[in-house]
Amino acid sequence: DLKLIRSKNHIHLEGSEDEMRKLYKDLLTEETQGNFLNLNKLSSMFKGFDLLKVKDIMENILKEYNYRIREMAIPMLMIHIGVAIERMLHHNYIKTSRGTDLENTKEYQIAKEFFNRVSKIVRIDINENEVELLALLLMGKNSMNLQNDLVSAYSKHGYNVNELVSQIIESIKSDYDIDFSKDVDLRSGIALHLQGLVERKNKNIHIDNMYLQELKKKYPLVFELSIRVGEILNEELGIDISENELGFLALHLGAAYERTHNHQHYKAIMIYPVDQAFGDILLKKVDFLFNERMDVIQSVSYFEEKTIKELDPDLILTTSPLQHNLDIPTVQISVFITTEDESRIFQTLNALDKKRFQNEFKAQIIDLIEPETFHLNLKTETPEETIEYMCDHLKNLGYSDDAFKKSVLQREKMASTSFVYSFAVPHSLNVASFRSSISVAFLEKPIKWGEFEVKMVMLLAINEVYKDTLVMFFDWLSSMINNANHFVALLESQSYEEFISKIIE
Incomplete structure (x- = not known):
């Protein structure tokens, strides 16, 4: 119900605010889908190192310390780590006076060990401030009690960082009808980012965003959200937010939007002899046929219950007969993906849709x-x-x-x-x-x-x-x-x- 109006120099849409917001959300969903939660795509944005190898290092350390973080928090964590390493590669170090007492926490020990190991594969010098930042990020919302609140010193209304984040989230909901209020990862991520942003402004430190133009070009609507956040920060803190800083905020917002609206994609495990030549062909065909509804998150040569439980897939695809005791739908397919195979996978995905609908119905209705x-x-x-x-x-x-x-x-x-x-x-x-x-x-x-x-x-x-x-x-x-x-x-x-x-x- 929107009308396209053409004039000499531009076009614009006219219609109800409700319809405008529906259109915006549809475009935003289409734009972000599978991009901000896809670690392979995130990894491609960092040219100086392999983000996936860095992720493996972090996961190994988390296992060693028996430290669990929510699966949906991993992309946001890797965004922060990727930005940190990119900054350190270009010798952009920040000296701060947080006054935090982190050395005895498990999060600090994990962060310290992480940068020690990363420095062996990426040419960076370990920086204490980066260790503290990562430790605070791992701590999430609890980290706010351990760091000085620099935001309140700038705020015209005496906001602390948590109140300012709440205002940002409420403004996005009011202006764009997008509700991030229950996203704890976004809250802690932006709160921590704002502290760093204020420190950089306070000390007149400029940070380049290596992928700013790619963000603006490929994700203009996500960037539009970050511009709105920048306006709020300017109004409340009196700080002009550069495009580079807006780009960092856009990463947080894009990942949050996808977490909020990531209803279509299911996680699949593929079991087949991965060392055989047809493996890549099989994976590519599955991705071509079903990429709009599922992602193959891991390929393995055999079934091991412990490994499968840790991966927590929605379904299993296997080229060999397989029986197991896990409550996970399993579809046997041929190596060439016949029409019968396609049908069985579609039926399984439809059954998962029905189950997901029932769960959402319980939660909302x-x-x-x-x-x-x-x-x-x-x-x-x-x-x-x-x-x-x-x-x-x-x-x-x-x-x-x-x-x-x-x-x-x-x-x-x-x-x-x-x-x-x-x-x-x-x-x-x-x-x-x-x-x-x-x-x-x-x-x-x-x-x-x-x-x-x-x-x-x-x-x-x-x-x-x-x-x-x-x-x-x-x-x-x-x-x-x-x-x-x-x-x-x-x-x-x-x-x-x-x-x-x-x-x-």
Whole structure:
């Protein structure tokens, strides 16, 4: 619903803010997909050393110290390490006075050992400040208690670094409808980065960004996010942020966006004789056919349960018959990938999609169905009376107002919201509730609702924050309608607990 406007010197889009944001998010998802979480692609940005070998060194040290970090945090960690080594290769060292007491922490010991080993394969001098920075990054949010907060000295409103990061995340959500609020890796990464940024500004130290132009060219929308962050920093700290610094911020934001929206790709393990000539051909064909839905994260010659568990794949592809006790879908394929092989892989990916949808449905929908908005044996005679009762109940809870009820009734007059199988889904035309909720009512007696007799009513009261949930809800509804037996069982629910149990089966 956007209109393209052409003038003499430029073109632009006109339309609703909602549609603008949808377009932006679609473009951003397409742009970042598989790039910021793909270590091979990240590695290609660093020309002076092999980031994948550096990653292997870090993983070996983490195992030796029995130190675990979240898998999704690894790309962000490697971005920091890559930037650090690139800086050190060009003799860009920073002397700071953090005043931290890190030497007795496990994170410091890991960071120190890491740079000791890296210095043997990359020509860098070990720098104490880089060791401390890496240790603080490994500590994540806990590191904020151990370092001086330089941000508060610059902030016009007395923000500390955590408050400023929260403002940045809230601004991105407000301006672009992208929610990073639950991304702890982004929070700790940007907080640490801001401390370094302020130190560099304080001491007038300039750092080149070797891949700035590539970021601007290939990921303009991610860079646009970083520009917005730069504007906030300028407003709050009075600091002009250079493009080089914006490029570093863009790396954090790109990885965060992909973590938030990385729903399509599954992780696969390939088991085949890796020393045989056809191996590369097989891998390339699998990547060509399925790169939009899965990534082969590791190729091995044989199955070993411990190794597979550590890799934690979503599925296993094997060229030989394989039986195991792990709860991981396994598909046997030929070395030449026949159409039958393609079909089996697609069926497995579709099954994984269904399982993932169920998990997301539980996380997003179930929380909206609360005991206080669940009505059993409701005595009403007409659709209007039912809607008024349920809307008034939401109003009394502080979830909505009279305007919401009026809009729901107006929508019902336009066309009945009842469906086959004895249920109705009334909802507002365009008036949002104050708080999102799905109110459920089981009627004492079925009532005539449009063309159908209705026994169960699900009133949708969704505000702007949960608008994407509507798509998921109607996807679920569609699948339920196509599964008559399951839906009939749902209609027989005798309590809130039984209803919730059946709805997530």
